[in-house]
Amino acid sequence: MTDSMHVVLIVEDDPALQNVLGLLFEANGFRVVAAGTAASGIQAARLHKPDMVVLDLGLPDRDGLDVIWNIRTWSAVPIVVLTARTEQAQRLIAFDRGADDYVLKPFNAPELLARVRAMLRRHARGDTPMAILKLGTVEIDLGNRAARTLDGQEVRLTPTEYRVLEVLARHANRIVTVPALLKEVWGPGQDDARGLRVHIGSLRKKLEVNPDEPKHLLTELNLGYRLIIDSKDSVDG
Numbered sequence: 001m002t003d004s005m006h007v008v009l010i011v012e013d014d015p016a017l018q019n020v021l022g023l024l025f026e027a028n029g030f031r032v033v034a035a036g037t038a039a040s041g042i043q044a045a046r047l048h049k050p051d052m053v054v055l056d057l058g059l060p061d062r063d064g065l066d067v068i069w070n071i072r073t074w075s076a077v078p079i080v081v082l083t084a085r086t087e088q089a090q091r092l093i094a095f096d097r098g099a100d101d102y103v104l105k106p107f108n109a110p111e112l113l114a115r116v117r118a119m120l121r122r123h124a125r126g127d128t129p130m131a132i133l134k135l136g137t138v139e140i141d142l143g144n145r146a147a148r149t150l151d152g153q154e155v156r157l158t159p160t161e162y163r164v165l166e167v168l169a170r171h172a173n174r175i176v177t178v179p180a181l182l183k184e185v186w187g188p189g190q191d192d193a194r195g196l197r198v199h200i201g202s203l204r205k206k207l208e209v210n211p212d213e214p215k216h217l218l219t220e221l222n223l224g225y226r227l228i229i230d231s232k233d234s235v236d237g
Helices: 015-027 038-048 064-072 088-097 109-125 159-170 178-186 193-207
Strands: 007-011 031-035 052-055 079-083 101-104 132-135 138-141 146-149 175-177 217-220 224-227
Touching (some): 007 015, 007 038, 015 031, 031 038, 038 052, 038 064, 052 064, 064 079, 079 109, 088 101, 101 109, 138 193, 159 193, 178 193, 178 224, 193 217
Parallel strands (some): 007 031, 052 079, 079 101
Antiparallel strands (some): 132 138, 217 224
């Protein structure tokens, strides 16, 4: 396991299918968190901050549509619905609540993986067409969570550091306030600004040529942070 593994949350009440999905994603380089109810799924989403949610709609305590609505009140994490419900009305409601994709059971495993990877790439790009960032002497592939120096040396970033970068990259060259960053990276109700400063400091040490005089990860006093990306410092995804 590497620090840069994507985390997928599987919310599925059928233990056998939950196990099959878990093995499928783990075999393809994901770290898996599983939940069997709507309540535990929502709790796991807040606790683990997954990069992807695979969600069944027929859960024992609440409808999966409620899970989508709940998560969308505080997170833009990609959500793929995996369900036996074939009605068009259910599909439309799911998309209206905020689902990103809708896959019917029984599913094709390679297709499901392809859809998940495509959503992760789109989510990493966000509001900007760049999946790969070039910051000084380091290139960061947000879609695949890999970072290297221009001479090929690996730069190890933690999952949280990738999430911070992804949020800042979606708002490149604009100020992202501390509360907004805390909410998107750690979830609602978080106020650990000191912890955020620690992660920003760690990113500067790994990505900036001179961490004490950063050119890309800037602090906007009493407001938040700004990721500066010039056209010459970016590679289209």
